[in-house]
Amino acid sequence: MMLLLALFHSFWLSLFGSSDTTQHVLVRQVTFTGNFRTREHIIRREMDVRAGDVITVQKLDSLLEYDRRKILNTNLFITVELKKKRLDNDTTALSFYTADGKLIAPPQTIDVEVVLKEQWYLLAFPVFELADRNFNEWWYERGRDLSRTIYGTYILHQNLTGNNDRLRLRAEFGFIPRLDLYYSRPYLGKKQKLGMTVGMIRLTNRTLPYRTRADKLIFFPSDSRMRERLNPYVTFTYRPRFYGFHSITAQYSHTTLSDTVARLNPNYFLEGRRQQRYFQLSYSHFFDRRDRVQYPLRGFYYGIVFSRLGLFSSDDVQQWEATANYGQYFSLGKKLFFSYSFKAKTSSPFLQPFLQTRGLGYGTDLVRGYELYVIDGQHFALAKTNLRYQLLNRTFNLSKFIKMRQFNTFPLAIYPNIYADFGYTRNQYSSLNNSTLANRPLMGVGIGLDVVTWYNFVGRLNYSVNHLGEARPYFSIGREF
Incomplete structure (x- = not known):
């Protein structure tokens, strides 16, 4: 039985691509703190990183930095900080295939917290x-x-x-x-x-x-x-x-x-x-x-x-x-x-x-x-x-x-x-x-x-x-x- 499963898996990969060992993270949610007046949709408008995104570890930091700059350039905040929180016990992330046929292992799950200090408006x-x-x-x-x-x-x-x-x-x-x-x-x-x-x-x-x-x-x-x-x-x-x-x-x-x-x-x-x-x-x-x-x-x-x-x-x-x-x-x-x-x-x-x-x-x-x-x-x-x-x-x-x-x-x-x-x-x-x-x-x-x-x-x-x-x-x- 195991031999048949292995043969089927090999046949599937030959059709749709091989597995990818690149590390990925799943963004479970994006939360905001410190925006006492500014509505969340105004801040989300400036962000590439969204809840549900699966992103490579190598790309995540650069995307978060660009998002930080865009939020800061609204001139609404004195300071902007984007924090990552790793969720070790999350079991909701499943392996899946990407559009180009690569098999992605279950990604690490994180939450992103956007910490803001608003200006005096x-x-x-x-x-x-x-x-x-x-x-x-x-x-x-x-x-x-x-x-x-x-x-x-x-x-x-x-x-x-x-x-x-x-x-x-x-x-x-x-x-x-x-x-x-x-x-x-x-x-x-x-x-x-x-x-x-x-x-x-x-x-x-x-x-x-x-x-x-x-x-x-x-x-x-x-x-x-x-x-x-x-x-x-x-x-x-x-x-x-x-x-x-x-x-x-x-x-x-x-x-x-x-x-x-x-x-x-x-x-x-x-x-x-x-x-x-x-x-x-x-x-x-x-x-x-x-x-x-x-x-x-x-x-x-x-x-x-x-x-x-x-x-x-x-x-x-x-x-x-x-x-x-x-x-x-x-x-x-x-x-x-x-x-x-x-x-x-x-x-x-x-x-x-x-x-x-x-x-x-x-x-x-x-x-x-x-x-x-x-x-x-x-x-x-x-x-x-x-x-x-x-x-x-x-x-x-x-x-x-x-x-x-x-x-x-x-x-x-x-x-x-x-x-x-x-x-x-x-x-x-x-x-x-x-x-x-x-x-x-x-x-x-x-x-x-x-x-x-x-x-x-x-x-x-x-x-x-x-x-x-x-x-x-x-x-x-x-x-x-």
């Missing part, structure tokens, strides 16, 4: 900040004028109903009055692939940059209203899996200008207009596999954006824009990390309103060492490189001093670094701005110190040298998402 604090593009422009170019400040209130709830939805209200006064109202729900429906954002921004400028000269912003001081802008918008997002995002944004822009500014710069809206109205439609795709979006050390990302300004013949702007970017981060070993990124923009037609002609110098589209300049143009290319050393990366437990769980974990990381950036802006009408930096290569090199801490706050102190021979320190601080 409601942020409400007074606003007091500078109205200039960055601290360095205010310090070096605006004479440290304290009248160029903005004050008001900022209220943000990052997890309003436990579904990773955000509600933001920003009411500001002073140099640039502003009202910003925004609500975002990233996942709608049972499949959790579609999301929606609605918002509205209203800005009033009394003093504003009405043109550039020699690649620096020229302001017109005034106590009366120079510009008013209203911008309602709606965005629909589609996230089929984990790392790729698609979005479509429809918005309306209505901006009015004072007679004085229209006279000083007839190209502000072109042809001396005092009003600009248009509809805009944008599509973007972003793929992000960085380990930590706020301050990545490993992984890569890429993205593209296509925008059409002016959907109807009656719109005051008729313009196309396209941008593409790519970045990669990797470890060199011994706490050394290297990164590089590229970004390029093109737009049409060549003759554009001053308000829409944006090259390098705005936001993060910056060659370090040129913080005091804006290089307007229809096209630009930007390359950044950075070599970091991890001097410190620790998480301090402050529970003896601070009882609130959202604040008694204090992460602190310090990264000395060196960098080199390169850029180029193409401007078909550079003479309108008396530009000396457009249509020529730019290069900035330097050394820096980055400090990463609580709630994604990153402070940067850089000392940069540009191709003009200008060398000085630059400082920035902010919360990065």
Whole structure:
């Protein structure tokens, strides 16, 4: 009888494949602790590992690490830990054949526990900040004028109903009055692939940059209203899996200008207009596999954006824009990390309103060492490189001093670094701005110190040298998402 069974088993394996000695584990269940507000389905949405999965031992750890990073990148938690618990007495796992005909021995059974520490989701604090593009422009170019400040209130709830939805209200006064109202729900429906954002921004400028000269912003001081802008918008997002995002944004822009500014710069809206109205439609795709979006050390990302300004013949702007970017981060070993990124923009037609002609110098589209300049143009290319050393990366437990769980974990990381950036802006009408930096290569090199801490706050102190021979320190601080 045993001989017949052995012959049958050999015949079965000859038809369907041989046995596999690779060790497997069966995930019996996945549990969550510490998510007092966040709903479980929001966390499960980020996980590859599910209850009932049979996974090789070699693959399990890497999958759990990727899941940990994805959960952390929701910006809902301070810390995320995935623990494995081995169940020695489990007898429910049976041997079976895989799709390719391999016989799997009864796998080891485990439970996975996701241990979370939630952030403090409601942020409400007074606003007091500078109205200039960055601290360095205010310090070096605006004479440290304290009248160029903005004050008001900022209220943000990052997890309003436990579904990773955000509600933001920003009411500001002073140099640039502003009202910003925004609500975002990233996942709608049972499949959790579609999301929606609605918002509205209203800005009033009394003093504003009405043109550039020699690649620096020229302001017109005034106590009366120079510009008013209203911008309602709606965005629909589609996230089929984990790392790729698609979005479509429809918005309306209505901006009015004072007679004085229209006279000083007839190209502000072109042809001396005092009003600009248009509809805009944008599509973007972003793929992000960085380990930590706020301050990545490993992984890569890429993205593209296509925008059409002016959907109807009656719109005051008729313009196309396209941008593409790519970045990669990797470890060199011994706490050394290297990164590089590229970004390029093109737009049409060549003759554009001053308000829409944006090259390098705005936001993060910056060659370090040129913080005091804006290089307007229809096209630009930007390359950044950075070599970091991890001097410190620790998480301090402050529970003896601070009882609130959202604040008694204090992460602190310090990264000395060196960098080199390169850029180029193409401007078909550079003479309108008396530009000396457009249509020529730019290069900035330097050394820096980055400090990463609580709630994604990153402070940067850089000392940069540009191709003009200008060398000085630059400082920035902010919360990065």
